Amino acid sequence: MSVxxxxxxxxxxxxxxxxxxxxxxxxxxxxxxxLRVSVxxxxxxxxxxxxxxxxxxxxxxxxxxxxxxxxSQLEDEEVLNVIGMEAKRRKDSIEQYQNGxxxxxxxxxxxxxxxxxxxxxxxxxxxxxxxxxxxSIKESxxxxxxxxxxVMKVLMSKVKGKADGxxxxxxxxxxxxx
Numbered sequence: 099m100s101v102x103x104x105x106x107x108x109x110x111x112x113x114x115x116x117x118x119x120x121x122x123x124x125x126x127x128x129x130x131x132x133l134r135v136s137v138x139x140x141x142x143x144x145x146x147x148x149x150x151x152x153x154x155x156x157x158x159x160x161x162x163x164x165x166x167x168x169x170s171q172l173e174d175e176e177v178l179n180v181i182g183m184e185a186k187r188r189k190d191s192i193e194q195y196q197n198g199x200x201x202x203x204x205x206x207x208x209x210x211x212x213x214x215x216x217x218x219x220x221x222x223x224x225x226x227x228x229x230x231x232x233x234s235i236k237e238s239x240x241x242x243x244x245x246x247x248x249v250m251k252v253l254m255s256k257v258k259g260k261a262d263g264x265x266x267x268x269x270x271x272x273x274x275x276x
Contacts, residue, residue, distance in 0.1 A: 137214065188208075188211040
C-alpha cells in the first residue's frame with residue numbers, strides 16, 4: 099500500500115485546524131491575496147517540518163507504515179504550538195524592527211501577525227491571568243519566589259496557549275513577592 103493511499107485514507111483523522119489553514123490558503127491564492135498566501139505558505143511549511151520531525155522520531159519505534167503515517171499527524175494542540183511559535187517570531191521581529199528604526203518592516207510583521215492571530219485562541223487578559231495565578235499559588239501551597247516552579251507547573255495546564263508566557267511569568271513573580 100502506498101503512502102499516498104495511506105494518507106488519503108487517514109484524511110478524516112487530520113485535525114480541523116490544519117484543514118482550515120489549507121482551505122484558507124486555497125481561498126487566499128484564488129483571491130490573489132499575496133500577503134496571506136505568503137504567511138499561510140510559510141505556516142504550512144512549518145507544520146510539514148514539524149510532522150517530518152515527529153515522523154523521524156517515530157520511525158525508530160513504529161515499523162508499520164500505516165501506523166507511522168497515522169501517528170505522525172499533528173494534533174490541534176501541536177498545530178497551535180507551531181502557530182504560536184510563528185506568532186512569537188513575528189512579535190520579536192516587530193520589536194527589533196521598531197528598535198532599529200524600521201517602521202515599514204515592523205508594519206509588515208504586524209500584518210503577518212494579524213493573519214496568524216486568526217488561528218490562535220483568544221488570549222487571556224492580564225486580570226484574568228492574575229486571578230488564575232492567585233488560585234494556582236493557593237493550590238500549589240507556594241509561599242515564596244523559590245516556589246515559582248511549583249506554581250508554574252499547576253498554572254501552565256490552565257493557561258497554556260491562552261496567555262503569553264512572559265506575562266504569566268511576570269504576574270507569578272509579582273504575586274509571589276507580595
